[in-house]
Amino acid sequence: MQSSWRLGYTSYMPITKTNYTPGQYEPSSVVETLFVDRVIRIETAVETRNFSDTFDYTDMRSVTATYALVWLGTHGVPPEARHGRPMTYSTPCSWHVPRDLEFHEQFAWVDCTNMFVDRNGYRLAVKLDGSHGLFGEPLMWANLVAWEAYHKAAAEKRAEELRIEQEARHAAEEAEKAKRAARHAKKVAKEATMKAETEKLLARIPAKGTIVTIDGFTGQIFWAGCSKYYGKWSARAGVKNAKGEVAWISADKF
Secondary structure, X not given: OEEEEOOOOOOOOOEEEEEEXXXXXXXXXXXXXXXXXXXXXXXXXXXXXXXXXXXXXXXXXXXXXEEEEEEOOOEEOOOEEEOOEEEEOOOOOOOOOOEEOOHHHXXXXXXXXXXXHHHHOEEEEXXXXXXXXXXOOHHHHHXXXXXXXXXXXXXXXXXXXXXXXXXXXXXXXXXXXXXXXXXXXXXXXXXXXXXXXXXXXXXXXXXXXXXXXXXXXXXEEEEEEEEEEOOEEEEXXXXXXXXXXXXXXXXXXX
């Protein structure tokens, strides 16, 4: 997510909420002013969002999102994690239950992007009026410093945890690679040993053209060699009798 500060630490920026008649784009006469003396900052960010107005299909596009950082006070509804930020709604939901808030819960971002004015039934606008530190309650500014420090420390802690997780994951991957390499090397070594031992048995087989009798079968050796069958090496000789019949005889028979 690319972000840029529009106004940095600025000042008094009330959020104006203009309500719309459901199903129409024409504003109604109901206009609300929200978070008066409690809007701290405005931030914009280029994000990829779903433009599907019914959410029954996906239509991902880039949009310049607008966020307003507001003070919720010492009593209210705790923020929710959305868009990678602690977020709040412009108007509390009916099912939310307010409570006393810890200092690190007292600030949240309001999404003022206005993607679905018709569906949501309202439009949010943020205006600038005043200078940083010259509006609002002193407690707001004091708690803002504590809030920023808290979340900065939390972000640093999470970044460190992610770094440790990544290092552990990388170490585990390298260990698994080493295990696979060791297993492969062991397999190759075992294969080479089995093949070498099998090749030694070839010395027991007489030269080609030799007439031999093995297990009652008499014939002439026409082939001798090593082969692998179902993962096992064996040394064999091909013996053909006067009738043209062939017998494959293991080297340990000689």
